[in-house]
Amino acid sequence: MKKIAFAGTDGRTLLCALVISTAKSDIYPEAFQGAVIRGTPAMPKFTEMMNWPVEFIPTDSNSASDYAAAIIRNLKAGKIDYVIPMPEALLFEGLVDEVEAAGFGKHIIGLNKAGAFIEGDKIKCKQFCREAGIPVAQSWAEVDAKNYNDALSVCLSYIHEFGGAVMKFPYSAGGKGARIILNSWEIREVYDKLIKDYKDSYKAMFGKRENWPLLIESFMSGVEISFTILVDRLGNFQILPTAMDYP
Numbered sequence: 001m002k003k004i005a006f007a008g009t010d011g012r013t014l015l016c017a018l019v020i021s022t023a024k025s026d027i028y029p030e031a032f033q034g035a036v037i038r039g040t041p042a043m044p045k046f047t048e049m050m051n052w053p054v055e056f057i058p059t060d061s062n063s064a065s066d067y068a069a070a071i072i073r074n075l076k077a078g079k080i081d082y083v084i085p086m087p088e089a090l091l092f093e094g095l096v097d098e099v100e101a102a103g104f105g106k107h108i109i110g111l112n113k114a115g116a117f118i119e120g121d122k123i124k125c126k127q128f129c130r131e132a133g134i135p136v137a138q139s140w141a142e143v144d145a146k147n148y149n150d151a152l153s154v155c156l157s158y159i160h161e162f163g164g165a166v167m168k169f170p171y172s173a174g175g176k177g178a179r180i181i182l183n184s185w186e187i188r189e190v191y192d193k194l195i196k197d198y199k200d201s202y203k204a205m206f207g208k209r210e211n212w213p214l215l216i217e218s219f220m221s222g223v224e225i226s227f228t229i230l231v232d233r234l235g236n237f238q239i240l241p242t243a244m245d246y247p
């Protein structure tokens with residue numbers, strides 16, 4: 001029996017754990033048990049009501065260190081075998097690093113702190129893609145979010161050349177930081193909304209005087225498909241089935 005645990009506090013942790021416990025596979029005949037690390041207070045009761053074969057592992061708080069402590073304790077005791085952190089914040093805060101430092105690096109999946117910029121900083125990620133020759137939007141620019149005129153001129157030129165622009169708050173934004181602009185009338189509105197939504201985050205990160213990095217990309221049209229590849233540090237990889245992460 002292998003136990004796979006999903007760490008985090010949203011509904012996906014429970015659904016993933018349930019699938020692990022109940023899915024049948026021809027390739028992997030071994031039995032699997034799903035677990036949730038932390039979850040929400042309502043989950044254990046609901047799981048019991050539904051009679052779902054899912055286990056729960058509590059943590060002292062929502063901090064990455066407390067997740068790490070619970071994970072390391074349970075890995076040591078053999079109560080879980082593998083851990084999948086769900087919220088990216090846990091990666092930014094170094095959950096993978098802590099588990100690795102305790103000697104359990106092979107039992108957790110996800111980016112360590114040094115690599116997590118790929119998720120947490122879209123501008124650094126773009127620079128990385130350029131160095132690695134990974135194709136991204138045809139054109140992108142970084143402007144100071146406080147300077148509307150700069151944002152305006154980049155958007156106008158992208159609308160002219162590519163049919164649209166996408167303004168992005170370039171840091172962790174819970175999937176709400178990218179705003180598509182398809183005509184010049186929308187630029188001001190989208191800009192104002194984005195500034196309203198992220199002014200406080202910008203202020204907290206950079207203060208009032210420093211530049212507020214705003215990423216603007218040229219619009220790409222077509223069907224969007226997500227490719228997910230699991231890779232380890234030795235270059236071993238496994239390509240997962242393609243997915244579409246929108247309705």
Ligand SMILES: Nc1ncnc2c1ncn2[C@@H]1O[C@H](COP(=O)(O)OP(=O)(O)O)[C@@H](O)[C@H]1O
Pocket residue numbers: 137166168174175176177178180217218219220221224246
């Ligand atoms: N340059 C682009 N052209 C067209 N659509 C885009 C572009 N960039 C982002 N999008 C759309 O916005 C979504 C979110 O953007 P993304 O950069 O993946 O941010 P995140 O996933 O961090 O929210 C994408 O999945 C895609 O649907």
Ligand SMILES: [Mg+2]
Pocket residue numbers: none
């Ligand atoms: Mg995305």
